[in-house]
Amino acid sequence: MSLAPQDTQPPAGHGGGRHGRGERRRSRRFLRWSAIVLAVVITGTAGAGYLYYRHLNGNIKKDALNIGDEKDRAAKTEANAAGQTPLNILLIGSDARDNAENQKLGGAKETYNTAPRADVQMLLHLSADRSNMSVVSMPRDTLLDIPKCADPDNDKVYSALTSAMTNDSLGRGGPGCTVATWEKLTDIHIDHFIMVDFAGVVSMADAIGGVPVCVDANIYSHTRTGHGSGLRLEEGTTPIKGKQALQWLRTRYGFEDGTDIARAKAQHQYMNSMVRELRENATLSSPNKLRKLAETATDALTVDDGLGTVTKLYDLSNELRKVPTKRITMTTMPWQYASDGNRVVPKPEEAEKVFRLVREDIALDGKDKKKTTTKDETSDDPAAADDEIAVQVQNGTRTSTLGAATGRATDVAELLVGKGFTAAKADSSVIVSEAKTLVRYPSADLEGDAQAVAKAFGVPMSSVKRSTDVSGVTLVVGADWRSGTTYKVAEEDNTLPKSEDTFNGADTKACMHVNPDFTW
Secondary structure, X not given: OOOXXXXXXXXXXXXXXXXXXXXXXXXXXXXXXXHHHXXXXXXXHOOOHHHHHHHHHHHOEEEOOOOEOHHHOOXXXXXXXXXXXXXXXXXXXXXXXXXXXXXXXXXXXXHOOOXXXXXXXXXXXXXXXXXXXXXXXXXXXXXXXXXXXXXXXXXXXXXXXXXXXXXXXXXXXXXHXXXXXXXXXXXXXXXXXXXXXXXXXXXXXXXXXXXXXXXXXXXXXXXXXXXXOOOEEOOEEEEEOHHHHHHHXXXXXXXXXOOHHHHHHHXXXXXXXXXXXXXXXXXXXXXXXXXXXXXXXXXXOEEEHHHOOHHHHHHHHHHHOOOOHHHEEEEEOOEEEOOOOOOXXXXXXXXXXXXXXXXXXXXXXXXXXXXXXXXXXXXXXXXXXXXXXOEEEEEEEOOOOOOOOOOXXXXXXXXXXXXXXXXXXXXXXXXXXXXXXXXXXOOHHHHHHHHXXXXXXXXXXXXXXXXXXXXXXXXXEEHHHXXXXXXXXXXXXXXXXXXXXXXXXXXXXXXXXXXXHHOO
């Protein structure tokens, strides 16, 4: 659901402020929660009968899950030792102005009926044991690589893009391209997506009767030049719904420093409150209110086929409701400004750390029970004989304070040859920087080979990565192995990178700081 266009002057097209995408993403997350809970409620009461059930199913719009190239897709998540599997769901907020209602709410008449953008993107990770949930947002103006996508409706193929705005992915064949973009960036397998537009945000907020939000001073989001969301609230806590809810989620001018990061924080607060309201609504006994919630939720959503019925939404909602609010953690992908000083890019080490925590099903709140050590999962792809595996060895020992260890690629390549990998060779053409030693491979048919190389040195399977940046199995010797013949696995730091934009789902005291220039 696009939240920013009204309250910011778009630099180009109808994108909006710097981080509105992150905020929209959060708003869309609350919508998805609503829809799920509503589905649970209506299915649980089943008072409308089979015909009404069919009616609700007919409300739900469906689209393809992933329309990217097979080579860019992440491997399906494996079950844990107890046979439990985590769920990853991408929440997408569309800024589509494809009808009169969305146009009225979104403004920007010149963008009517143009390609929609995914101005809210949040990845929701439900742990395998259903004890915790993590939600990671991405700033809407993040520059990254968008893979080749094929529109399933007309077979139109969109070529891959480099350093493109992530929200452009939605207009390249649909939400399945946004899913493909996330998988390419994070190497996290996405099981489902849920998408909502402007009108869906408003209708959902109305259906639950309002969402309490807090500001530390009176606020009026409006500038002399006509920018701003128009949000006007008194100091303290106010239940907001309808258009006012949309204004809150789109407000940039008036919160803190006026950036999209501040807007994202406001959306986190809204999301926390929305989840609590939805859980309360799910226990209501009024058939009329439950029907209204179910009608609104099913009509507001576009989902993949795997969530395309009320029953499937009901099943998902049951899984989500197992997580106590105090174990829900929401954060924004670590980012840094791009070279143009305007857009942003993922902060290399910190963003990858967050993605790794999600991939490995490690709770972002740091409250996981001590997990027993189990044998690394290995691929079903059989490895070739050691002496038939062509391995390139690269020197990745350079750091911000130390130069690359001289001759390290050659030394390790010789160690590999001594272990029977006689086709191993040092690649001295590149010197990269990697904190940890890892093995990369370009395609699924080489995964077993890559794992065989990792096992030879005791490199954990979590450090074996599929990557289109290499043409064959590639061992990158990291800064954690600058010398010696034996690789020692360092204990992983599984703490979430520090961020002011991290919220706990049970936080009822959050209150947005109002910029003094926007008080009344």
